[in-house]
Amino acid sequence: MIIKQLSIFLENKTGRLNEVSKLLGKAGINMSAFSVADTSEFGILRLIVSDPNKALEVLKKADFSVRLTDVVCLNSPNVPDALGKALDILASEEVFIEYLYAFSMNNESANIVLKPGNIEKCIQVLQDHKLELVRASDLYKL
Numbered sequence: 001m002i003i004k005q006l007s008i009f010l011e012n013k014t015g016r017l018n019e020v021s022k023l024l025g026k027a028g029i030n031m032s033a034f035s036v037a038d039t040s041e042f043g044i045l046r047l048i049v050s051d052p053n054k055a056l057e058v059l060k061k062a063d064f065s066v067r068l069t070d071v072v073c074l075n076s077p078n079v080p081d082a083l084g085k086a087l088d089i090l091a092s093e094e095v096f097i098e099y100l101y102a103f104s105m106n107n108e109s110a111n112i113v114l115k116p117g118n119i120e121k122c123i124q125v126l127q128d129h130k131l132e133l134v135r136a137s138d139l140y141k142l
Contacts, residue, residue, distance in 0.1 A: 001123050002070045003136045004052035005113065008045040009065040012038060020045060020059065027058045032139055033113060035101035046101070048073075048113065048139055071115050072122055073134035078110045086112070086131060093125045111139070 010016040017036070024031060030050040037044045049055045052068055059066040076082045083102070090097060096117035104110040111134055116122035126133055 001072060001133045001135065002119060003048060003073050003113070003134070003139060005069045005071045005115075006045075006047040006049060006052060006055055006059070007067050007069050008047065008059060010043045010045055012041055012043055016043075017045065019062070020047075020064065023058055023062055024049065024055055027054060029055045029058070033101070033103050033111070035113075037099075046113075069115065070119050071113050072119060072126070073139055074112045074114060074126060075132040075134050076110050076112055078104050078107055082110075083112060086126075089129050089131070090116075090122065090125060093121070095122045095125055097122075 008020060010020070021031070024047075028051075031047055032050065033048040035046045037046075046069075047055070048071075056066055056068055074086060076086055087097070098115040098117060100112055100114045102110050102112040114122065123133065
């Protein structure tokens, strides 16, 4: 249930996102999900890709500052307050969420990538409450 996510530190300058995209594309690595958080000087690009270890190698070889992080992906109904209910469950069990981002492939469901403070506890709480976790192999196929 643990998914490997790439976190790439980028200078805020034109073309840096494109460089990452092109490097991964040339290596045959598909991006399934991504998020960018930025400040005035740098950004953090977070990616879920088809081959995280190969992507790590490709990006390090190109002198990008990159690391692998463990995350969880929750599949949730794409309806009002579905995320709120899931977050209520996690909060009631004292699972701290460092950050999250989401994407929807259709109008029926959404995938929510979560970076919890304690990944094992987060997985257990979600499973105990019968919430649907996305397996890495399913996410990489998107």
